[in-house]
């Protein structure tokens with residue numbers, strides 16, 4: 001995505017020349033942020049994650065975040081154009097929530113793959129995981145424990161810290177994207193909102209987490225790590 005398109009997708013603005021009097025700032029008439037397709041069928045992660053969950057989660061939950069995010073970006077552009085900065089500021093929490101929901105789920109879908117495509121991490125990421133956590137199993141145990149401990153709704157993360165060149169596990173609340181904690185790169189995210197597992201696992205979040213690790217797309221995680229480093 002070009003810098004300009006990325007900026008517009010974030011609800012950014014485009015500087016447009018306005019005669020000799022300088023520039024004015026208007027939101028480009030870009031198409032709305034789309035709900036991305038899943039890279040596999042809804043039932044492709046069974047039996048680890050049911051097709052019913054995947055369909056509902058993608059169409060209804062992620063779909064709603066995208067719909068709300070687009071509405072908020074339109075509002076933000078209107079407020080900016082009118083110079084109504086108090087109103088613009090008042091919607092930032094909603095933008096963080098719905099935009100975060102879109103950002104987080106967009107990573108999450110790609111972080112998983114059918115079991116038939118599963119392969120453990122190798123290369124530079126595999127080495128880094130062993131150095132940092134001791135083994136892949138140790139990473140999974142630590143990340144599962146932290147994600148299981150999220151009070152209410154949120155996300156568990158394997159993240160990369162460019163400043164320290166290290167990887168670590170952490171959690172965020174609600175739909176806060178990882179960037180709200182610092183300049184970190186999300187490598188692997190796991191959704192621990194009840195909507196991600198309740199239909200199949202009821203209140204057993206740890207069971208969902210251990211099954212999630214059966215369908216992690218480590219190739220995708222590795223690509224994110226390689227791009228970040």
Ligand SMILES: [Fe+2]
Pocket residue numbers: 057061105191193195196
């Ligand atoms: Fe979700």
